[in-house]
Amino acid sequence: MKKLFTFLIVVCVGTLSFAQTVFQSNLSSWAAGVPTDWMGSKTSISPANVVEQTVGVTYGTSMASLINATTTHKRFTTQPVAVTPGETYLIEMWVACQTTGQLRTAYYDLTNLAYSTYNSYIDVAAASAGNLVLVSQTVTMPAGCTSAEFILSVVNTDPATAGSPFFIGILVDSVAITTSAPPVSTPYTINQIQFTTTPPYDSPHNTELVETSGVVTGVQYNGYYLQDGNGPWNGIFVLDYTNIPNRGDSVTITGTVDEYFNYTEIKNIIIYNAVAGGVLPTPTPVTTLTANEEQYEGCLVKVLNANCSADTTSNAFREWTINDGSGALVADDKMFIYAPTVSTSYNVTGIMDFAFSVAKLLPRDINDIAIATGIIENKSNALLVYPNPAKNLLHFDVNINNTTVQIFDVTGKTLQTTNNNSTKFTVSLDNFDNGIYFYSITDNNNTIIGTNRFIVAK
Structure with missing residues (x-):
């Protein structure tokens, strides 16, 4: 034991030379049967199961036995500790147990009132073999967090x-929490994080700490969606209970890429910066079939003339099903609850989500849903496009000058762009094969006047 004590002093001195200690406890100060610098507000272990030990101590005069023989973890937390947002902290502990015991660390964010993700369990019995051993884990504070309770979770x-009082529970002899050099993030575009052609289409940067930017296209209860430019592979969901941006904000984050049941997201946000006034991407026209594809995960899309085949009364999750003739697509109420009418056709804009192995379209508000009429009106400007199906020419008739028409294929790829100065004009389809396409027409302020699907049949 004396040798361990000497080593602990060396470790502490070395740590103080290179980092700032924010919490130090040798568990030697007890009052009313519990250590005075522990038993924070998020402690769930019973005081009766926190037992002072004075035999075999290597640092100070006491240590604690944490007893939880159940399979449900119990928390032993520090009193509040002042912390720095985005800072990574090293938690070092001298621990031991006799035959069984697992321990992990985390924190409770007292500023934002949220638990962190727990680290993996340490098998203390295997690591210590009955002797005190130094173990460590790190945690990183989220943006905005200035006060936290550090957690030891035991099970x-x-x-x-x-058999012996010395070996009940997990022994904790000393705990030091210091600042640690934060992990280095790598800047990537959302496209670089998302793009892959290899099933099951996990991000090539899964588990990496990344920095990325985008415009907020939608906000829900547990996070928000970012998109960087138009088209596929450019959107992603950010799991973030702390920061609440507005739609249209330009946001830069640092966090960890995660595959949550094959759904790519960024979580554990440690740096967050938002600026109002970003330019929202144009919804990508897609069919109800292609909307289900991996490339549109997290992207803002629009489906047209999609018939409602099942309304929200068909299941307990308020989902409804639409189909434009190419295949079924589920619409979900995660951001907006809507009661559609079966056999009615809709134009629906939304963000593509993925949950329970199903791709789902998420309308954001009532403005994302419209009954399909075939003639789209906006700002009192009637837009007429004909014929449909078309052969070699597509005719446009709109009551304003100076418009731009873009033609997309079903993957969202822009095939043709034309600028027009008159209210009536035609677009050549000579280079188009038979199939389904989409047009989008905007005015000189880049405001969308109308978008719809058309068919080329030669």
Whole structure:
């Protein structure tokens, strides 16, 4: 034990030379049967299962036995500690147990009132073999967090009836929490994070700490969607309970890429910056079939003339199903609840989500849903496009000058762009094969006047 004590002093001195200690406890100060610098507000372990030990101590005069022989974890937390947003903290502990016991670390964000993700469990029995051993884990504070309780989570420990009092539960002799050099992030575009052609289409940067930017296209209860430019592979969901941006904000974040049941997201946000006034991407016209594809995950899309085949009364999750003739697509109420009418056709804009192995379109508000009429009106300007199906020419008739027409294929790829100075004009389809296409027409302020699907049949 004396050798361990000497080593602990060396470690602490070395740590103080290179980092700032924000919490130091040798568990030697006890009052009313519990250590005075622990038992924070998020402690869930019973005080009766926090037992002072004075035999075999290597640092100070006491240590604690944490007893939780159940399979449900219990928290042993510090008193509030002042922390720095975005800072990474090293938690070092001298621990031991006799035959069984697992321990992990986390924190509770007292500023934003949220628990962090827990680290993996350490098998203390295997690591210590009954002798005190130094173990460590790191945690990183999220943006905005200035106060936290650090958590030791214990489970499956030796019971209070273990053979020797020294070996009940998990022994904790000393804990030091210091600042640690934060991990280095790598800047990537959303496209670089998302793009892959290899099933099951996990991000090539899964588990990496990344920095990325985009415009907020939608906000929901547990995070928001960012998109960087138009088209496929440019959108992503950010799991973030702390920061609440507005739609249209330009946001830069640093966080960890994660595949949550094959759904690519960014979580554990440690740096967050938002600026109002970003330019929202144009919804990509897609069919209800192609909307289900991986490339549109997290992207803002629009489907046209899609018939409602099942309304929200068909299931308990308020989902409804639409189909433009190419295949079925589920619309979900995660951001906006809507009661459609079966057999009615809709034009629906929304963000593509993925949950329970199903791609889902998420309308954001009532403005994202319209009954399909075949003639789209906006700003009192009637837009007429004909014929449909078309052969070699597509005719446009709109009551304003100076418009731009873009033609897309079903993948959202822009095939043709034409600028027009008159209210009536035609677009050549000579270079188009038979199939389904989309047009989008905008005025000179880049405001969308109308968008719809058309068919080329020669």
